[in-house]
Amino acid sequence: MSRFGASAMVRDDGPAERGLRAHALHLVPSALASWVTALVLLGCSPSAGAAVAVVAAVGALLVAVAVPGGGMAGWRNVLIAVLGCAAAVAAAVAFRVHAVGTGPVAELVDRRASAVVEAVITDDPRELPQRGGTFRRESSVVPARIESIATPAGRITLRAPVVMFVSGGEWRSLLPSQRVAVQGRFGPAGSGELLAAVVLVRGPPRVMSGPSWVQRTAGMFRLGLREAAGVLPPLQRGLLPGLVVGDVSHLDRQVRADFKEAGLSHLTAVSGANLAVMAGAAVALARTAGLPLAARALLAVAAMLAFSVVARPSPSVLRALLMGTVAAVALGTGRSRDGVAALSVTVLGLILFDPVLARSYGFALSVCATGGILVLAPRWRDRLAGRMPRWAAEAIAVPAAAQAAVTPVLVLMSGQLAPVAIPANLLAGPAVAPATLLGSVVALVAPLHMGLAQSLVRPAGLAAGWIIEVAEHAAGLPLAVIPWPGGVTGLIILAVAAPIAVLVLRRRWSRRAALAVVTGVVVAVAVVTPAAARWPPRDWLLVACDVGQGDALLVAAGPGRAVVVDAGPDPVLMDRCLRSMGVREVPLVVLTHPHFDHVGGLDGVFRGRRVGAVVVTPHRVAERESTRLSAGLARRRTVEWLARPGATWRFGPSELTVLGPPTEAPPVGGGEGAVVNNASVVVHVRWTAGTALLSGDIETEAQAELLRRGLPRADILKIPHHGSAGHDPAFFAATGARAALISVGTDNDYGHPAPSTLARLNGLGVRVYRTDLSGDLAVVARQGGLAVIPRGRPGRMGSPWP
Known part of the structure; x- marks a missing residue:
């Protein structure tokens, strides 16, 4: 929407038209009243909605009859409109609630x-x-x-x-x-x-x-764009269809997470921004042809209609089309106030047509962003224009105004502020239009000539690559996302803090003081906090990554290198852990068994890293998952090795030895899940300072088999199967471990870790560390032995051992 918002800011009207502008703004209370009415009544009974409709309608009639016109005619009409719109929305909600609740x-x-x-x-x-x-x-x-x-x-x-x-x-x-x-x-x-x-x-x-x-036509265009983008690198290939038509089916999960933290998620959904790009191109052509302002607006609407077909006319696209039309009205009239009036009418119409939008955060974000661009951006641009070129002032004012307007909604949604979103949108903005325009051309050309489409898609891929780089670096900045109280409490605090911030920024001396304070906070977060936390710890040997309900372990393999033992369920969390530890190369991956909570995050290991071989269990358990895993490794041209007891590898400070499962057959368990768990690859790790046993998800039968074959002792034990109750009482004692690591998800549905397992470990005097309580867990060498250092979760700081 930035192009429209900017175009609508240009003109200022004289006193003769200010009355008309003020009259246009009278639509705003009606739109807000309709929104609030739907928001409240959606959770009520049909009779409540009907009662509100009757009361509001009677109130509108009473005001029309009892309140004289005269000098109060303007506000009288506003009140009638507010009550009338509230009555209409209440009746619509009552009818819809009754319809879905009966039959x-x-x-x-x-x-x-x-x-x-x-x-x-x-x-x-x-x-x-x-x-x-x-x-x-x-x-x-x-x-x-x-x-x-x-x-x-x-x-x-x-x-x-x-x-x-x-x-x-x-x-x-x-x-x-x-x-x-x-x-x-x-x-x-x-x-x-x-x-x-x-x-x-x-x-x-x-x-x-x-x-x-x-x-069917939209599907053909989208498929053509996906096929043409196949010549691009994987990350660009997944993002470009999202930028153009909102197709995120192949979008990398880490890119998705980076976009969310950087405040760029709106780029991967068809919104007013996409439509603004298309309309902006149409307006530029119309201006070149010398067409008048009204004709440019009509051409802009036509371009948006055509794009809506390509992007697929889903409800979200149609809402974006209406929001884009709002900006086109502002463009055609040359007055942003007319844009506000059109926005108000659009909100009224949409709430009446689909009352459930009143509770949609996406709708609220769209409306607030459009309103911010129309109302705040002109003033901010004019203030900045005295200090910099007008185009630069406009480029800064538009994303800043949009971000400021949506901040209250973001606080309600997620309880956080994202100051990095403004510079991220500013840097990514120049690449959005080329990617969208070229991608749209590619979608249209691909069904006719795939070769030409693939040639055109490469510059669009470069633009998408730049946006990916911006998102990745912005998401990694200190204070990119600031925690903030969520819900109504956070909104109240924001309402108090925002005016104070405005007052502070109005005076030069207070601006300088605020800048000094912000600089100090940034320095403290970026420099002092990491130094105090010392993460990653120097000379770490083993890390249990906090990946939720799953296992993901890193074994040190030299500077910037690590052996990965299991990859957890989430590639985003897996990649984040590797990034936090500075791992750029993975010479070996050990996937203990093919359950999703151990292999689902494998894509995160491969993201931007060189990976050597992958070791898997020698037994063909969980046939479907094993086949899927092997096919994925074959596509990556990665070597797949079968684990054999006695196999040993040496990487940096670590020596890894496979202890199980036995080659002939895994111990038989109870059900299918137990059979797969008992086929887990068990690895013993030796360092100069001590040893660790990484036990996968082995259950009672496999634990007994290891005891029978001879179990080496270990200082650190990775508790099998997230601390489930299925354990051999002699297994824990035989390891001689002094500390235990449990990788487990917070408030998981499995009851892990089991109270009986914790009681057994406590009875043996084993110090227990859990990722759900302490986050990432690092094992380091200390004074000739091993120690465990928890990274700590907010409000749950762990203590080191011993």
Whole structure:
């Protein structure tokens, strides 16, 4: 939206038009009243909404009859408009709440029953992230509209909005507007969502019809862009479709995390910014052709409409189109106040059409950003223009105004401030337009001539690469994200702090004092804090990474090098741990067994690092996961070795020896999960200062087998299976460990670590360290022995051992 906002700032009207401008601003209270009305009533009963509608309508009539016009006519009309809009929204909400709470779907929800239904997909399936668990699950959320239900008495036709929770890769290729038949169990939707039900779908969908021509055309363009981007490096290949059409299906998870921390996430969703780029290009062409201002605005709207087809006309794209049209109105009239009026009308229309938007953070961010650009940016630009070129002042004012306007929403959402977002958006901004424009051309050309599209995509990839670099460096800066109280409390504190900050910045001496204080804080965070925390510790030997419910261990292999033993469930957390330890090369990866919480983060190990061989269990357990793992390693052209008892490697200060599993067959456990766990690769690590035993997820049977074969002693024991209750009482004692590391997720659903395991370790006098309580855990050499240094979580500082 920055181009529109900037264009709308230029003109200032004389006194004759200020009355009209003030009249336009009278729409703002009506829009806010409608928003608040929907926000409150979405969680109430239909009768409450109907009562509010009646009261507001009667109030509007009373004001119209009882309050005379005269000099108060302006505010009288505003009050009537506010009450009238509130009545309309309250009635709309009451009707929608009643509609989704009654009927055949509501009866199925009450009985938690299952049924076969036909539904039309209304938006793109959204993949759910998996943070832990034993096996990889491809789960997605699919917004849909149920149009028929099969019952013993016959088929019932209806229109009921639902959300379907599905699993399996078959859903990823489906497009909005396709009709599918599924069987699922019905459950209640959350309060205020205006959904008739949540449907837990069993099995794959049965496709009843293809997508509409609009969706089919959009799918063709998106597929062409993905194929053309295949010639780019992996990170650029995943980002470019996201920048252009919001397709993040191949976006690297670490890039996604960097964008979030740097305040650049809006670039990977189709929003007013994408539409502004397209409209800006159309306006530039129109200006070159000498067209008048109104014609430029019409051409801008036409360009946005065409782009909306390419980007796929989903609800979010249509909302972005309306927001872009708001800015086009401001452009066509030359007055930002008209933009504010158009924004108010847009909010009114959208809340009436889809009241659930009142509780959407995405909608709030879009509205606030647009309003900030229209209202704040002109004043800030004019102030800065006296100190720098006008183009530079505009480039700074637009992202700063947008960020300032969305800050209250961000505080409510996540309880944090992101000061790095302004410079990050400023640096990334020049590359957004080339990437979006070239990417759009590539999407249009690809179905006609793939070779030409691949030639055009390379400069777009360079622009995407620059944005990736900006995000990565911005996310790594000190104070990139500042913790802040969340919810209403944080909003109140922000409301108090913001005016104080404005007063401080208005005077030169206070600005200098504030700058000195901020500089001191930055220096303290960037220099003093790392020196005091000493992370990573010097001469570390072993690190248990805090990756949630999973295992990820680093064994020192020399400066900038480490052997990775398991990779946890999340590639973002895995890469973050490696980065924090300064690891640039991984000569060996040991994947103890193919459960997701040990191999799901493998992509994070490969990100930007040279990786040697990968060692896996010699037994073909968990066939599907093992096949997936082997195929992934083959694509990376990485050597895959089978672990053999007695195999030894020496890297830097560390000597690693494989103890198990036995080559012939792993010990048999109870269920499938226990069989896979007992096939874990067990590694003994020796340093000059001591030893450690890394035991994977072995359970009672494999522990007994190790004891039978002869178990070497170890100073440090990585507790198997996250501290579960499945352990041999003699196993812990036989290791002779003085300290135990437990890699476990906070408040996990498995009850890990088990109280019986902790009691057993305490009874043996073993000092226990847990990643859920202390974060990353580092083993270092101290005074001829080993010590454990916890990195510490905020508010939960661990103490070193011994």
